[in-house]
Every structure is written in structure tokens, then in C-alpha cells.
Amino acid sequence: MKDVNSDKWIDASKEEIDSMVKNGVWDIVPLPEGHKAVGCKWVFKTKLNCNGNVERYKARLVAKGFNQKEGIDYETFSPVSRKDSLRIILALVAQYDLELHQMDVKTAFLNGDLEEEVYMCQPEGFIIEGQENMVCKLKKSIYGLKQASRQWYLKFDEIITKFGFKENCCGSMYIPQDQWE
Numbered sequence: 001m002k003d004v005n006s007d008k009w010i011d012a013s014k015e016e017i018d019s020m021v022k023n024g025v026w027d028i029v030p031l032p033e034g035h036k037a038v039g040c041k042w043v044f045k046t047k048l049n050c051n052g053n054v055e056r057y058k059a060r061l062v063a064k065g066f067n068q069k070e071g072i073d074y075e076t077f078s079p080v081s082r083k084d085s086l087r088i089i090l091a092l093v094a095q096y097d098l099e100l101h102q103m104d105v106k107t108a109f110l111n112g113d114l115e116e117e118v119y120m121c122q123p124e125g126f127i128i129e130g131q132e133n134m135v136c137k138l139k140k141s142i143y144g145l146k147q148a149s150r151q152w153y154l155k156f157d158e159i160i161t162k163f164g165f166k167e168n169c170c171g172s173m174y175i176p177q178d179q180w181e
Contacts (some may be wrong), residue, residue, distance in 0.1 A: 001176060003055065004037075007057060008057040009044055009056070009057055010125075011126060012044070012057040012058055012059035013042060013059040013061075013126075015059070016059045016060060016061050017061070017123065017126050019107055019110065020061065020110065020142070023110045023111070024105060024139060024140065024157050025110055025136075025139060025141060025142060026134070026136035026137055026139060026140075027130055027137045027139065028122070028128060028134045028135070028136060028137075029134060029135060029136075029137045030133070030134055030135070031117075031133075031135045032119075033117055033118070035119055036119070037119040037120055037121050037135045037136075038063050038065060038118065038119070038120050038121070038145075039063075039064040039066050039092070039120070040061055040062060040063050040064060040120050040121055040123050040124075040144070041061075041064060041124075042059055042060070042061060042062075042123070042124065042125075043059070043060045043061070043068055043143075044057070044058070044059050045058045045062075046058070051141070055142050060143055061123050061142065061143075062143045062144035063118075063120055063142050063143070063145045064067040064144060065143035065145040065146045065148075066075075066142045080157050091157055099155070107170070108152050109140075109141050109143050109145075109151070109152050110140050110141070110142065110146045111140070111152060111155045111156075112140060112141035112147075112148060112150075112151025112152040112155050113139070113141075113144065113151060113152075113155065113156065114138050114139060114140060114141055114145075114151060114153075116147065117137070118137075118145065119135045119136065119137055119138070120135060120136045120138055120139045120142075121136070122134065122135065122136060123136075123137060127135075149152075160173075
């Protein structure tokens with residue numbers, strides 16, 4: 001924060017916190033007896049455009065999930081697509097002169113609902129005055145949690161199947177309903 005661009009990093013941090021509040025990521029609660037709170041830290045990164053100029057300053061709040069215990073605090077299995085599946089899709093797009101759209105979900109992990117009880121310390125620089133001894137009870141997954149990618153996958157699967165897509169179990173890609181066999 002002693003950088004000449006510290007005001008931009010502060011704004012980026014506020015944007016991240018605002019996004020978490022908007023998405024209802026946590027509730028501020030007292031830490032229940034017998035529970036431990038995972039820590040968190042800020043990760044700062046400058047995003048560059050294609051010319052190498054700074055496009056934006058990105059701050060991400062990351063949970064210190066390395067303290068979590070497998071089987072107690074989280075479950076991690078999450079399928080991924082195979083490279084062969086992507087190659088087949090790209091080949092079909094080229095062969096049939098189709099259009100292919102790629103997308104990025106800006107706050108992907110914040111969409112995953114947590115099933116486990118996870119408590120996190122309040123983020124540095126954003127500790128609520130008068131509630132310094134309280135913690136964040138996470139309702140949504142955030143980066144750094146061991147189960148974050150699984151929770152994002154479960155939410156993505158739930159939504160995309162509502163639109164009539166079905167998972168291609170051979171390659172973990174989704175195909176439209178009209179192309180089911």
C-alpha cells in the first residue's frame with residue numbers, strides 16, 4: 001500500500017468487497033465454540049492489455065484454505081474437460097464454419113454455495129468497527145477454499161442443465177438438448 005498507485009489498489013479492494021457483499025458471500029457472526037476461523041489475504045495483480053499497458057488493478061480476497069481438513073471441512077472432487085474434447089469441438093467449429101463463443105465469469109467462485117460451515121477472519125483493511133472479534137461465516141465459496149472449484153462446478157451444472165444442456169460424460173463438455181442421442 002506504499003506504492004504510488006495505492007489509491008488504485010484501495011479502490012480495487014473496495015470493488016472486491018462490494019462484489020462479495022452484493023453476492024451475499026458471508027454473514028458477520030461470533031465464532032462458535034469449537035470452531036477455528038481460516039485466515040485470508042489480499043492478492044494484488046495488474047491486468048495488462050494487448051499492448052502491455054495497465055488495463056486495470058485487480059484485488060482478490062483469498063481464503064487461507066490450507067488450514068482446512070479434508071473430509072471434515074471440505075470435499076474436492078470436480079470434473080474437468082479433457083483436452084481431446086476441446087480439440088474435437090474446435091475441429092467441428094472449423095469443419096462446419098460455426099461460431100464459437102468463449103466466456104469468463106468474473107466472480108465465478110462467489111456463485112458456489114457452501115455446504116460446510118466455514119468461518120473466516122474479517123479481511124485486513126475492512127474489519128468492522130465495534131465487531132473486531134466477529135468472523136465471517138461463509139455462505140458462498142471464495143478463492144483459496146479447497147472446495148471452491150467443486151462448488152462452482154455444482155452451481156454451473158445446476159444452471160446449465162436448466163437450459164436444456166446435458167453433460168457429455170465421455171469428455172465433460174455440455175451439449176444442447178436437441179443433439180442428445
